[in-house]
Amino acid sequence: MKAWILHNPNNMTYEETEKPQPKSDEVLVAVKAAGICGSDIPRAFVTGAHVHPIIIGHEFSGQVCACGTDVDAKWQGKPVGIFPLIPCGTCGPCQKKQYQMCRNYNYLGSRCDGGFAEYVAVPEKNLLELPEGVTYEQAAMLEPMAVSVHAMRKGMALAGDISKSRVAIWGLGTIGLLLTMFLKDAGVKDLYVIGNKDAQKLHVGELGIPEENFCDSRKEDAAAWLMKRTDGVGVDLFFECVGKNETVQHAVELSAPGGSIVFVGNPYSDMTLPKAVYWKILRNELRVSGTWNSSFTGSEDDDWHYVVRALAEGRVHPEKLITHRLPMEQLMQGLTIMRDKTEDYVKIMGVNE
Known part of the structure; x- marks a missing residue:
């Protein structure tokens, strides 16, 4: 062969x-x-x-x-x-x-x-x-889709019903875009996405994200943009899909009190956490989870079967x-x-x- x-x-x-x-x-x-x-x-x-x-x-x-x-x-x-x-x-x-x-x-x-x-x-x-x-x-594409669903379900476990929550995704590579797709399918209406490419704006638009809910971090201060759109409070659930120090820190800073964070992005380098950022995790009582790969158990409730059902039903x-x-x-x-x-x-x- x-x-x-x-x-x-x-x-x-x-x-x-x-x-x-x-x-x-x-x-x-x-x-x-x-x-x-x-x-x-x-x-x-x-x-x-x-x-x-x-x-x-x-x-x-x-x-x-x-x-x-x-x-x-x-x-x-x-x-x-x-x-x-x-x-x-x-x-x-x-x-x-x-x-x-x-x-x-x-x-x-x-x-x-x-x-x-x-x-x-x-x-x-x-x-x-x-x-x-x-x-x-x-x-x-089952594997990256299942990774995205695994992250989404982690967020649901932390934040509960997210259909009425303010949700943010920072990082619109393959996983971030697929996560956007599945969150829309799950009924999330108040979804803010942050990327850094012109093509990403087109892709999220095709996935149902309004233009005003997309931020190009090359052209404006994404942190200020998100806080403005959430009335200075931050989001209830934040998906960090980049894996860099600055976006990890932004995830903490831009989460509302009592909010939840799911770390998805593979790290580019060593991570450091400033004291002030760590304090925000404590004082805002944030719920934080990492996510890795996806669940495949052979049962109907694992991530892969979730994805296959969504495909078979034409939802994604x-x-x-x-x-x-x-x-x-x-x-x-x-x-x-x-x-x-x-x-x-x-x-x-x-x-x-």
Whole structure:
């Protein structure tokens, strides 16, 4: 088969390699679509992965074309989405079915071979059958959508009914835009979003955000903008989707007394917290939560099933955020666009035809 193989940082080539043979508890998935995640960029060009050589890519979907000896034959020929985290099954979080917090996990596309290929071997337990009408491109966005839903549900757990709450999102990359989409779907009406690209304004407009509820932080003081629109009080629920010191501090400063904060953005560097900001957490009795990955337990109430239902019912349309579609053999073009930021993009998708 053909696959993009990362030999070392900044050394990834599209080449012939051996087609994987599924183990007894695995299936072989013919990859139909694979999205590039922001985390794939440093992995491909700077830091490398946990092992080399490796096929990266963890946002993908496809069709089951072979089953291991212990796999239920029902999977043969099924269109599937794939949860990329492979839990150990024995640690404390795994015993509670909190697989996203597994202490000793494997991971498709960063610790073992992933989806930038024609075929991938995937554990049966990591499969999610796609309902009729859900496309492979939509399914290749299940992972970032589930991450967004996981963050949203964290916010709901902290803040309760958010349909009447003032909610803010700072950071409109893929996760921030998908979070915007799901919050609108959940009935949030008073939603303020802060970004730093012209294209982001267009995307949030398509998601139903009025122009006056979008702030371009390059052009105005976003903190002052948000406080003005919340009558100097701040928001009830704040999603920080950037991962920088300044936006973490703004999340605290712009939250209303008794408000809630969900930290979503992966950190760019070490975090420091000034004394005055810490005091605001205490004195305003803020509820603060981190969020990581998404819940996939196989039950109907996990994040992935939430997303699939929303797709099947036509409530959300993540494909609107696909800005580039490339044949798999041209995927390096997409990786380079994201590395060099030569074009506006949200989700760049590689497809096997």
